[in-house]
Amino acid sequence: MDSKGPSLYPQAGSSVDMSQSLDEDSLVDGPLISADALHSAIRREFQTVPTPAHAGLLSLLHVVYVVLSMCLAVLCVLKVGQEEVCASILGNIRGDSVILFGKVCLWVLVLLFTGCAQHHHSRARSRGYLRFYRQMQGLKQLPLTVHSAGNVLLLVVLAAKLSSTVYIYMLLSVLGLELLVTLPCLLYYTVKVMQFNRERAAPDVTQEEHSHNFSITSLPTETGFREGSSLEEVVEKQADLIEYLKQHNTLLSKRLLNLTAQH
Structure with missing residues (x-):
């Protein structure tokens, strides 16, 4: 009994080891997911940023507003031979007041666009596109900054109580300056986002890992603290x-x- 007793435990342990090894072998021999399959699966889940359409619409509305404001200022404020037409259309409302009301509406549209762009860019950031988020961070906020600065300039012009002619020229100058700065910014933003949507790139970490695996001289990706x-x-x-x-x-x-x- 004593001679057979100890032999039972190794046999039981060996059977357990064999069953565990068989289970491990079955898992190892099973189909494994490759890195390329992971990259392709993530690529299929790519979601585009829909703000180029919003930026294009905002640019069109901005151009239309500036053109209409100039026509309104020349015909109804400076009164170049169209007093009757302006009176029939605007009534008792002054032309410069209509331009200022339109300026407020345009600023609200720019504010809504900035909030919408921030929402979609934050979603892109949560999906791993941190580099794209950083590149667009200042660009998408520039139109709101320009229009807010224009509002401050118009308040200064109103507080200065200039003559009617000088005031309307200053008003048109501010509107034209806003258009010259904001329109190229929106067009450049639209091009960059459309390029991002067309490339359908993998998240930043995936790209760094891929380049590190296929580059002999590449250094490890900087996920920790580095000098500088x-x-x-x-x-x-x-x-x-x-x-x-x-x-x-x-x-x-x-x-x-x-x-x-x-x-």
């Missing part, structure tokens, strides 16, 4: 890495569920 890098940049890169790992784990979970269902 700011704390904000490190935190944003770590947040981008966490978001990528969440997507990675989601894809692996889906693959594991499919393999479990097959067996």
Whole structure:
């Protein structure tokens, strides 16, 4: 009994080891998900940023507003031979007041566009496109900054109580300056976002990992603190890495569920 007793435990342990090894071998021998499959799955989930249409519409409305304001100022404020027509259309409302009301409406539209762009760019950032978010951060806010500065200039002109002719010329100058700065900005923004949507690139961390795997002389990606890098940049890169790992784990979970269902 004593001689046989000890031999039972190794046999039981060996059977457990064999069953575990068989299970591990079955998992290892099973179909594994490759990096290319992960990249292609993430690429299929790419979502475009729909703000180019909004920027184009805002640019068109801005041009129409400036053109109508100039016509209104020349015909109804400076009174170049169209007093009767202006009186029949505007009634008792002054032409410069109509221009200022339109300026307020345009500023509200620019504010709505900035909020909409911020929403969609934040969603792109949460999907791992941190580099694109940084590039567009100042560009998408520039129109609102320009129009807000224009409002301040108009308040200064109103407070100065200039003559009617000088006042209307200053008003048109501010509107023209806003158009000259905002329109190229919106066009450039539209081109950059359309280029981003057309490329349908993978998230930043995926691109860095891909370039690191296929480049011999490349250094490891900077997900930690490096000399010369700011704390904000490190935190944003770590947040981008966490978001990528969440997507990675989601894809692996889906693959594991499919393999479990097959067996």
